[in-house]
Amino acid sequence: ILLPDAMRSEQLNMKTNGYTEWYTGVVVGGPAQDAPGECRTSYDVMADIADKFGVKDQFTEGKTQEDWIRELYEAGAEKDSEMPSWDEIVKQGVYKRELPTAIGLKDFRDDPEANPLATPSGKIEIYSERLADIAATWELEEDESINPIPVFTPGFQGYGSVNDEYPLYCTGFHHKSRTHSSFGFIPELEQVARQQLWINPADAESRGIVSGDMLSVKSPAGEIRIEAKVTSRIVPGTVGIPQGAWHKADMFGDKVDEGGCVNTLTTYKPTPLAKGNGNAHSMIVQVAKA
Structure with missing residues (x-):
């Protein structure tokens, strides 16, 4: 079983536009290109795993990924007389309509x-x-x-948690060069939208930091290396790190993450009711020149 799987543009796929019951359209299409090498769809990989467990027939019900997409589309279209037929949606690719107010x-x-x-x-x-x-x-x-x-x-490591060892609050934010961690391996995107820690001039000056410096960022959970971006667009006493960068550390050595992955700084502590990892955007850190 070879991973990773094929990208969305390398397989027939279907997606809706909207949330919960408020759908404004559907897109069916692909592939735009062949998957490279021996990469395959995750459905085919899961079918192989099911086969190893002796339950392939129960998992696939004798259907391919394309069969399932068509069946799911037609099941929805059967309940909505305005939807195109399967052949029509495959040909036109996109179907959308005006969403009434509610x-x-x-x-x-x-x-x-x-x-x-x-x-x-x-x-x-x-x-x-x-x-x-x-x-x-x-x-x-x-x-x-x-x-x-x-x-x-305030939650775990939230407001009021900073101390002499970790005097700054840190939060992760979405970055324009990635979708979460997707595309985090593309050097051209990294060049035009670098992985940088945002730090206010007041916090940077006291640490002798200027834009472009390589920084060491430590939290109770770990340590990363990341480039500095000194900007007044972030509140003093806080720093921001784009989420989604790929972890690059020698886990048998110093474990320092050279990739600048903000998750390296987070401590796993689920919230008591929802069981979410509440401190993903609430970290305490120290920042210094590396």
Whole structure:
């Protein structure tokens, strides 16, 4: 089994335009080019894995990826008389239409008793008895909290957590040269939109840092190397690092990440209720010239 898999442009694919029930269009098309070497679609790879477990027939149901795409499209189109046929959408590629305006929770607003919400009270809840019960009965760590009403909680390594060793707050942000980590390996994009740490002139001057310097950034979780960008566009006392850079470290050596991956600085600590890693945008760090 050879990874990585084929890119979206290297296989037939389908996507919708919109969120939840508010879809404004659908795109079906591809491939625009062949996958390089022996790369294959993730569906074919998963089918091979299923075959190793002796469940290929249950996984694929005897269908190819293209068969599944067509079946899923036609199942949706069958419930919507305005949708093009499969042959038509394959030929035209894109189908879209105007999305009508809508009033959120209209049925509930018109008659809340006849159309209750899926909350214990059936109403919009400012105070949640369910969350109050969880907070009273779950065993929480000393620095964890679950609240029945919206309140500000700094969270792990959040506001108020900086100290002499790690005096700066750090956050990750989306970068114009990547989609998350996708395209993080392309040197031409890196040249025009470099991986840089944003730091306010007040914080940079006290550390002797100027734009272009190579920096060492340390957190309780790890250390990275990254180029400095001194700018007043970031608040003093904070620094920003574009997310999605690829991790490049000798994990059998010093473990210092030369790729400037912001995840190297994050500590894994799930939030008590949603189990999200809440400190992905809330880190404490120290910055110095490397």
